[in-house]
Amino acid sequence: MNRPTRRPGGRSADVRRRVLDAVVAQLVDHGYDALSIDTVAAGCGVHRTTVYRRWRDVGGLLADVLAEAAADDWRPPDTGTLDGDLAALNREVFAALTGDPPITTALIAASFRSTRAAEALRAFWADRYDRCAVIVARAAGRSEIPAGTDARRLLVAATAPLYHELVLLRAGPDAGLADRTAADTAVAARAGAFAATVVSPDEHHGDDRR
Amino acid sequence: MNRPTRRPGGRSADVRRRVLDAVVAQLVDHGYDALSIDTVAAGCGVHRTTVYRRWRDVGGLLADVLAEAAADDWRPPDTGTLDGDLAALNREVFAALTGDPPITTALIAASFRSTRAAEALRAFWADRYDRCAVIVARAAGRSEIPAGTDARRLLVAATAPLYHELVLLRAGPDAGLADRTAADTAVAARAGAFAATVVSPDEHHGDDRR
DNA sequence: ACTCTAACGCAACATGTGTAGCGTTAGAGG
DNA sequence: CCTCTAACGCTACACATGTTGCGTTAGAGT
Structure with a gap:
């Protein structure tokens, strides 16, 4: 970095x-x-x-701070159920986005001014979502959800509404938001949403940036 | 404004x-x-x-532009099915977020620098989501989804992943993203997600901020 | 048509942000 | 211990951003 x-x-x-x-x-x-x-x-x-x-600039500073923060030993919660895991995860995201001082929001804001900060944040989130994939794997292992469920798609569906409401739509912090969104996503997963479209057995995350 | x-x-x-x-x-x-x-x-x-x-500043300029843009006669698509409506809506959002020049992204970026731009964008989106509520109402009228489905929650679930992937996670534009997300959300809605909870006024889980 | 003044144009100032040249210092390598 | 130089501190500059005071103009009200 x-x-x-x-x-x-x-x-x-x-x-x-x-x-x-x-x-x-x-x-x-x-x-x-x-x-x-x-x-x-x-x-x-x-x-x-x-x-x-x-x-170079403020974005560079925050990118460096972020690079340090990314190298931790964080692991996603393991509560024994998909609902529990997603709810616990979402509470962490919620806390980060509503925390004071708003460090996470500051990093997001910086990512719009500095390409270096943007890249650091992108890498940070990519790593976090990769680590969270085990939540989906465990749920599939317990047969809570169909095998072949797309982990990233499910995790984005679970967390994206939090970012959208709190960061972009700037809604007031709603205490139930994290749990509701987690529960909705779990319902969707059990109903067969997020089914990976069959491409090839060994999935590779081909990430083409424009 | x-x-x-x-x-x-x-x-x-x-x-x-x-x-x-x-x-x-x-x-x-x-x-x-x-x-x-x-x-x-x-x-x-x-x-x-x-x-x-x-x-006053660039944010103020964009806020004024946005205020003008908000006063249009836009109406959500009406295709006859929830899946079709959400897919069409998401394609519009996708086009706006990946369009060149990136006007929408510019407005979002500006909203992090100027409170006036932030407020204008918040108002703009609030209005758009209000107008989209009819999509959910029509689906409920056709008994595609349970009555009492929370319109805003469903619409945010359908669109948030697009904003998250394209704006925050900065993933490459994936042609199938809009449709997949719309389909996932429709599945969730039919399975009974987004059910409006009848909540008593004094029921808030203490939000834990670290 | 006349008046009054909000809004505009202009110059000059004040500050914030980023760069360039150059001498100095400390730590890496022998 | 000695040398060499990357990285640092300093000054000075260049430019972008935002403000202030004042004279001028045009259009709203009568």
């Missing part, structure tokens, strides 16, 4: 730590609107030009 | 027309990134200061 540091020793690493910490601190304390290269640099004693050179 | 013009006559109206036309022209010709107060003003012979005073 970040430019390969040819000299990763003490100083450069220290600068990176201080800058990224300052980004999060700034985000938490003063919100996204107050986030700029200058405020971050001033907030951690690193010079403006250094930050500009290494991260 | 826009500030009430105390003097709506010839000159002010003419300025507004020229500015809004220039916004669309700029958007079509050079894309969203090239859209700024200065380029718009220069592109239509109106002075910078005038545009700044009346619209």
